[in-house]
Amino acid sequence: MQVTSPSPLLRRLPPGGWVVLAWGAGLAITFLTRLRLPGEWYSAERPAAQFFRPEGLAGMAVATALALAGGAxxxxxxLPALALLLAASVVGTTPLGVAEIPLPQFLAAEIAVFFIAIGRPRATGVAAVLTALAVLGGYLAVRVLCGWPIAASSETAVALTTVIAWLLGNSVGESREHAEELRARAAAQAVTDERLRIARELHDMVAHTIGVIALQAGAARRVIDTRPERARDALGEIETAGRQTLSGLRRMLGALRSPEPGRSPRPALREPGPDPASMEPFLEPIPDAGLGLADVERLAARTTDAGVRVDVHWRGERRPLPPEIDTSAYRVVQEAVTNVVRHAGTTSCRVSIDYRDDEVRVEVLDDGRGGGRVGAGYGLVGMRERVGLLRxxxxxxxxxxxxxxxxxxLPVSAAVP
Structure with missing residues (x-):
């Protein structure tokens, strides 16, 4: 089953928020290092003459406004946001009277480069890191042209951290793309596997029907002269079996011919809970042939023996269903109960089966963990495909x-005699 959990702080806070936090942290470090803190004989950095004057504070305020606009x-x-952040780093450096753009003033731009490398195409990430390095080099070039001293070694360290931020972001972005590709491939495989199982069940259904028809036809041939009423009953059985099978084939074969599912698969299991090793008696496969809602009680008994109580509630008038609908309803219950055993971390669940005039509805409820993250299981992907094929x-x-x-x-378009 799938449960959406509260995301980690890194995902809950948008990239712009991290950029603004980085700028605020850098600004706090800038002021703290230029104040004589308790226990210090002198401040870590010597403030420029204009730093605490109105013009210096106004420059910091303008730089902060640019950084906030860039984060938003x-x-x-x-890329325009990065340009605003780089402008903020230059404007915020001017009142400091230093020979390079310090790391605290450039930290927000580095965070922006990191997030751009994660979420944007590779060309955009490369353009971002090159633009940031160009600003660092341009700042030193302007000071050289003006005859002012520069701190090339310190600026090289800032440039190196910028490149590292881009490399980290690019690596995270590639990992995410690879994970998405694997999830899409696994979901497609789950749909394919489910379609193959449906095809096998259709084969079994058709083979069973043909066998019934052959037996009934043989019986009708033998008694048609001596006991015509028995021959009439046999012909009725042949008609019923043929119509039932034809109905199922029409509902499913057309969709099974399509090689692609044409749906957006959704991972459907919660994060792993208790070790399922203790559930092995329940997890043993049950033979596919002839499974239907009549087997839910047996499934509930097996699950209860494994340690998770399953309460089954029937509503409406129980009646025969078309085989493909009966089997699909059972499969949904089986998959949902299996996920409760493996991932819910609870000791009980409730299965409700409701027979209505035009549909059958199955529902599985549990009171287990509701805060697990999305997992990597795809059982319900196949179930969604199976149910979709039946409209x-x-x-x-x-x-x-x-x-x-x-x-x-599951709609029941035709009743079974």
Missing amino acids: LLRRRP GSLSAGPRPGGGFRVEAR
Whole structure:
């Protein structure tokens, strides 16, 4: 099952927020190092003559405004936002009277380079880091042309940290792209596997129906002269079996011909909970042939023996369903209960099966962990594909009061005699 958890702070705070925090931290360091703190004989950095004057403070205020504007613009237009942050670093350096752009004034720009490298194309990230390095070099070049001293070694260290920020961001971006590719591939494989299993079940259904038809036809041939009423019953059984199978084939074969699922797969399991090793008796595979809602009680008993109590509630008038609908409803219950055992961290769950006039609805509720992150399982991806092929709907998500809920609605277009 899938539960969305509160993201870590790195994801909850947008990139622009981190940039603003970096600028604030750099500004605080700038002021603290130019004050004589308790226990110090002198300040760590000697303030320039204009630093604490109105013009110096006004320059810092303008630089802060530029940094705030850059942080607000970073998500929508990263390169213009970086330009504002670089301008803030230059303006914020002017009142300091130093021979280079110090790291505290350039920290916000480095954070921006990091996030640009993560979330933007590689060319944009390269342009960002080259622009930042150009500003560092341009600042030194202007001072040289004006005949002022420079601190090339300190500026080289700032440039090196900028390149490191870009390398880290580029590495994180590539890792995310690779993870997304793996998730998409796994989801597509889950859909393919589910379609293959559906195809096997259709094969079994057709083979079973043909066998029934052959037996009933043989019986009708033998008694058609002596007991015509028995022959009539056999022909009725042949008609029923043929119509039932044809209905299932029409519902599913057209979609199975498509090589691509055409849906956006969604990972569907919560983060791993208790070790499932103790659940091995439940997790043993059950033979596929003939499974349906009538087997839910057996599934509940196996799960209860494994340590997770399953309460099954039936609503409506229980009646025969088309085989593909019956099997698909069972598969949804099986997958949802399996996920409760593996990932919910609870000792019980509730299964509701509701027979309605035009549909059958199955629902699985648990009160387990509601704060797990999205996991990497894809069981419900295949279930969603299976239900979709039958023109039904499947929803899965956390419950408002805690726990998780899976519900599937399968339309019953034709009753089975």
